[in-house]
Amino acid sequence: MIHRMDLREVLKDPVLSERLTPSMALLEQILWDKGNLSGPALQNAKKLIARYVDELSKVLKLQMRQVTLRVHDNRVPPRRIFRNLDMKRTIWKNLTNWDPNERRLYVDRLFYRRTGKKSLPTKLIIIVDQSGSMTLAMVQTTILASIFAALPKVIVHLFAFDTRVIDLTPYVHDPVETLLRTKLGGGNDMRLALDLAAPCIDSPQNTAVVVISDFYDWSDFFSVLRQWKESGCHLIPVGSLHTTGYFAVNPEYAAKFKEIGAPILSGSPKKLIEQIKKVM
Structure with a gap:
């Protein structure tokens, strides 16, 4: 005091x-x-x-730039048009067809660049524990949310919870205003936040859900998250966002998340950015 x-x-x-x-x-x-x-x-x-x-923000934006948010989708075959012709690879792969007498390279196979892209999900829902032990994660999350919200065609929803829940979505573009509206406290009731966020999921396949908590929470939250994952949502549970130091995550839920194919992520914010990139 x-x-x-x-x-x-x-x-x-x-x-x-x-x-x-x-x-x-x-x-x-x-x-x-x-x-x-x-x-x-x-x-x-x-x-x-x-x-x-x-x-x-400078650090997180640099990490963001290092992760390409639009990646080639190998499921989309390349269009066989001249504009997509990979000249260097075509020449390299056909070198065995070189005729030294005629001094000509005979090409029997053409190679094309892949141009098909995998688009970002239209929605990113971030649910973060705002209890006192999660302050660092709360700060970094609000900044990451503002960075993602600035991307084209991405809608970001941000919810913070302890034994209450706050919808911070209207302020997601301004991390300072977002932080000033948080209410650090004790206790966890994630189910309240999930119930508030549920109406935002109108297309599960195009939605990524990031849940940041130590998961020492005895509300019925896991059944909801499992249902979201089974419906097609990209679920990313996060235990902490830090660069150094010890952080405890409830081992019971660590095992449960692993069983459903969504292991709890813990570490630097760059790990979270890379994980979001993979599911997007």
């Missing part, structure tokens, strides 16, 4: 607040205490959050 009261006084002073170095620990303190901030203190808090979000 003393630390929070000191922070409130610092945030009231624009000169002092400007000297603060944005960090995960500071951001967590602000999010816990944001209900007690108003006026200049709240505005300075927003600036600090924005500075931290901007720094982290």
Whole structure:
């Protein structure tokens, strides 16, 4: 409480607040205490959050660029037209037909580039645990959601839950505003979030569902997620988003997710980006 009261006084002073170095620990303190901030203190808090979000966004956007979001679909045969002709491969594969006397290369097989693309699902539904232990994941998730929401033809829905649920979809393009609307707390009831998100799934085959939690949750959530997966949704359960440190995931549900072919992902945000790429 003393630390929070000191922070409130610092945030009231624009000169002092400007000297603060944005960090995960500071951001967590602000999010816990944001209900007690108003006026200049709240505005300075927003600036600090924005500075931290901007720094982290640069890293996540770089990781995003490193993962190609549109990939060749090998199930689509290449169109046999001159524009798609792979000249280098055609020459290389036909070198055995070279006639040194006539100095001619006889081509008996043409090779074409694949141009068929696999499109992104039209919807990405992100459901994230906002209890106190998941603060880092919450921060990184909101930034990732804003990056995906900026992609063409992708609709992103974002829900945060503890023993309540908040639909953050209207603010998904603004991670700072999204974070300020979270309510860090204790306890889990994921089923509330799943019930709120369910109407968003109108085409399961074109929907990817990312669920981020430690899965220490005793609501009846697993049966719903299993049903979504069986209906054709791309289900990606995530235990944590971090680069270092220990993180506990409920071993009971770790085994259950593995049984249905959706093992829980844990690690850096880049792993999540790569996983989304695979299912998309």
